[in-house]
Amino acid sequence: MEPKWLEWAKQLQAISQAGLTYSKDVYDLERFELIRDMSVEILAEYTKMDNKTIKELFANETGYATPKVDVRAVVFRENKILMVKENSDGGWSLPGGWGDIGFTPSEVAVKEVKEESGFDVKATKLVAVLDKKCHPHPPSPYHIYKILIQCEIVGGKASEGIETDAVEFFAENELPPLSIDRNTESQIHLAFKHLHNPQEPVAFD
Incomplete structure (x- = not known):
């Protein structure tokens, strides 16, 4: 579980x-700005990120706040799982990324696999819908739902993407250093559980 702060x-x-x-009153708007500043200060204090960077993260968020996907x-x-090496942190992750407007979750999965690994796939099964706060990820300023979708290779070949440095398949007992912000070891084991038991x-959660 994520920390209380x-x-x-x-x-x-x-x-x-x-x-x-939604507020129209100028005084209420000032109060809500103060509340936003408080949240930024809390995050800056505990994450060691500077206030400006955190405020910029929030600046593009408007409307009613909902989780990101x-x-x-x-x-x-061959009983090995496809992973890509992230050039941002050097860790390995399942291909994927933020949900895109206009795309279904399965379409996002197919698109991300192609862009990050070079393989053509078709989506076959929903594996999990997870709340990031319930899993051992590093702290994140956003509330995030993670959707894991099993896919089957139908074509293509391994090739690096703009955001990836390598593409490989790994056995369950030979996992590489993971990009923990994107996926945890327990989530990879969950994926293998679905491989071994299709039902x-x-x-x-």
């Missing part, structure tokens, strides 16, 4: 964002 900071951010969107593709070949129910 992070939960409070996110709740303050959500309250301020909604208030700044991160879609990850689960792809197997495994969808995991959630």
Whole structure:
């Protein structure tokens, strides 16, 4: 579970964002700006990021605050799982990224696999819908839902993408250093559980 200070900071951010969107009174708007500043200060204190960077993260958020959606593709070949090496942190992750407007979750999974690994796939099964705060990821300023979708290779070949440095398949007992912000070891084991038992129910939360 995420720490309390992070939960409070996110709740303050959500309250301020909604208030700044729907309030008309100038004094209320000032109060909501103060609440947003408080959430920024909390995050800056505990994450060691500077206030300006954190405020810029929130500056592009308008309207009623809702969770972001991160879609990850689960792809197997010969009992090994497809992973890509992220050039941002050097860790390995399931191909994926933010959900795109106009795309279904499965379309995002297919697109991300192609862009990050070079393989053509088709989506076959929903593996999990997870709340990032319930898993051992590093702290994040956003509330994020992670959708894991199993896919089957139908073509293409391994090739690096703009955001990836390498493409490989790994056995469950030979996992590389992971990009923990994107996926955890327990989530990879969950994916293998679905490989070994196709009737495994969808995991959630």
